[in-house]
Amino acid sequence: MKAKGKVDLVKVRQRAKPERGTKMILSETTKKEAMEAAQYGMPIDRIAILCGFPSGNQTQWARWISANPKFQGELDRARAQGELLLQRRVMSGEPNWQAAGWMLERTRGYVARASLEHTGKGGKELSVSGNLLGAFGGQK
Numbered sequence: 001m002k003a004k005g006k007v008d009l010v011k012v013r014q015r016a017k018p019e020r021g022t023k024m025i026l027s028e029t030t031k032k033e034a035m036e037a038a039q040y041g042m043p044i045d046r047i048a049i050l051c052g053f054p055s056g057n058q059t060q061w062a063r064w065i066s067a068n069p070k071f072q073g074e075l076d077r078a079r080a081q082g083e084l085l086l087q088r089r090v091m092s093g094e095p096n097w098q099a100a101g102w103m104l105e106r107t108r109g110y111v112a113r114a115s116l117e118h119t120g121k122g123g124k125e126l127s128v129s130g131n132l133l134g135a136f137g138g139q140k
Helices: 028-040 044-050 058-067 069-092 097-108 130-135
Strands: none
Touching: 028 044, 028 069, 044 058, 058 069, 069 097
């Protein structure tokens, strides 16, 4: 029984604690935008921002993704489809295919690799003469 005139204090929570990132529900419009961004090769942390997750809070996004594996699969598929479209443009040789190649290099990790071998006459090792070395600050 309470004493007369006594008031119970209730602690009010200032901020709700996120429950493992599973409560957020994305609208169909947001999902569509995220799929488009993934197809274009936008980094996943930027896609998280488009979906409404705070910038720099990878933990909340990672928890939400792990609780929504279907969405993760859809994002992966969208990225792969975008990559395929870019590769088709490069392989077709259509005008401005270089733009697609640039996107593959910058957003998908493709790297142009080139190697150059120098050999002398008959495939023998190439030697550099003293005069040539002198031109580059070597022996004289």
